[in-house]
Amino acid sequence: MAISAAAQAPYRAPRTADGKPDLNGIWQTTTTANWDIQAHGAAAGPVFSLAADFAVPPGPGIVEGNEIPYLPAMLDKRKQNLANRFKDDPEIKCYLPGVPRATYMPYPFQIIQGQKNILISYEYANAVRNVDMGKPGPAPVDSWMGWSIGHWEGETLVIDVTGLNDKTWFDRSGNFHSDALHVTERYTMRGPDVMMYEATIEDPKTFSRAWKVSVPLYRHVEKNAQLLEFKCVEFAEELLYGGLRKKGTGPNAVK
């Protein structure tokens, strides 16, 4: 009985020098949520000549209860997004991914935890968030990555994210939101190298109720783990500007 009770007790994370749970590290999800946050089977990739390489990996989804409570009037937009995903997905254009999507993309991100601020730096597109641990007031302007204000609740880092624009998606399947999006994130260590990530999504213009995604994040324990440069802008130039290219010229090989 004692053993079982101990197993259920919340994990107490190692502390930073100022006594807070230590979330420093390089983290990444192993879920396939970036393809579709809901449960989905495997599917062929968009380019047949690329065969198995770019096929869609299946996944059980990260949405609590699996249902995304779209308002009825929003369902058409969701369908359009899905149909147009190979030109409209912000990711395909190398645009900033927004929150919570940045967390479960198939790229690592690094938490640099200070007392006054926590920097979250994402490998994808140099996306970055400064989490202010004080009281900076409301978002001065809407942005792609939003305005993040953090505080500690015991073992959990809670980040209130507002000031998000309406241009980012939740995944490659066209799940979307409006500029009324409010995300409450909770980061909680559940072992030395595993952190649970939960995001509560509220957006009364798009959804009939609040809903939640939940993703485990794993620490990169490789000795040589580091974020490398993933400047994807140039990978997207042909998609964005190819139609404006001088006739008879082609994109240079990516150097």
Place this chain on the structure above:
Amino acid sequence: MSNRLFEIASAIALVSVAVVSALAQSQSKSAAPSAALFAKEGAGKAAASRTPEGVPDLSGFYTTSTTVPFERPKDLGAKEFFTPEEAAAYAKRSLAAKAPTGPGTYADVHYDMAQFGLEKDQNKVSTSIRTSIVTGPEGRVPPVLPAARQRQAAKQAVNRGHEFDGPENRGLAEQCIYWNGAPPMTAGGYNSNIQISQGKGYVAITSEMIHETRIIPTDNSAHLPATVKMMIGDGRGHWDGDTLVIDTTNFSDRSSFRGSDENLHVVERLSRADAGTLKYEFTVTDPTVWEKSWSGEMPIAKIDGPLFEYACTEGNYGMRNNLSGARADEAKGIKPNGRAALGE
């Protein structure tokens, strides 16, 4: 109309994205140079406040903007330092200097910098008794070796006549691929705001311009294999007393700094000079470009922050307009060189 002017006009989209940010920053800043900065270097070195881990706390918001010219003006000869009075007068002149606004100038074809809070005297800048950021008797970057000059010319020649063919023929900044996030840190034409963050064993330096972040481990670990090149390089740091020393290699030859190529090696030293200022020193080596190493030093001033999001490619109308303008010119039988776009 000069080519230079057109290059500036081409960057309109980039500038526009920054306007909100620069305006917001300027509102909270005092323009007056801090008198403390005229003190003789090294004097008044403040005891650094420390992070909970016990290393100096350099975190906060700063600007690399300064009244100190990168290279020493030729008329100052070998004079490396001003007197405090001369320095104050030079800083005042530098801040008062405005871009011309007559017909055909930047302000005329685009906008008045002051209107958007982008003039130096509307923003926080550092000042110094130094007559140039580049140190030493010459105060200038050594000449580029002839072989390096030839390589640079050959590179430019490839693009000549093709400047408007496609997106990759435009500059890296106009493409929103790279601004000036690589070391050594120097000011751009506007918006030189940075943020330093610190966590256990790491220092991160984020540039507001196109949101580039250098993440520097402070364990002095080995650099990446030479096959991995990055535009902002691979930085490794360690604490030398109260000074953060950053050693950066693995540069891509595409993010050239004053003619440097992939053999660039930059060593930086960053420490607190006083509560509102960091002391920044750097040494640049690239044996295939310059026959000797050269160094620089400048104060970096604290600002209120925050950094704003400089989403760049997301609003890059300039690229679209330049390319579609060039195609329209071609359809009319005009060689696209920018003149038509500016109404000549």
